[in-house]
Amino acid sequence: MNRVQCSICGAAMPGNWQDYPDYPFCSRRCRLADLGRWFGEEYRVPDAAPPDLSTPPDDE
Ligand SMILES: [Zn+2]
Incomplete structure (x- = not known):
């Protein structure tokens, strides 16, 4: 069995x-x-995409 659950909310x-x-x-x-x-604080989850933190563009 390979049960996986969300590491944040624990949802199956x-x-x-x-x-x-x-x-x-x-x-x-x-x-x-x-x-x-990672930022050590809770912050609001925006509806739109999150700010570009460290994810490079896919087409590069
Ligand atoms: Zn979750």
């Missing part, structure tokens, strides 16, 4: 990890929450 993530674009988090919200932890 049944099915294949490929079903989760934000794996290993259950959602973008949790992914951003994890990012926020």
Whole structure:
């Protein structure tokens, strides 16, 4: 058994990890929450894409 759960909210993530674009988090919200932890503080999750932190463009 390979049970996976979101490391942020603990939600179970049944099915294949490929079903989760934000794996290993259950959602973008949790992914951003994890990012926020790196900043040592909680911050608001924007509706739009998060600010460009360190992700290079895909077509480079
Ligand atoms: Zn979650």
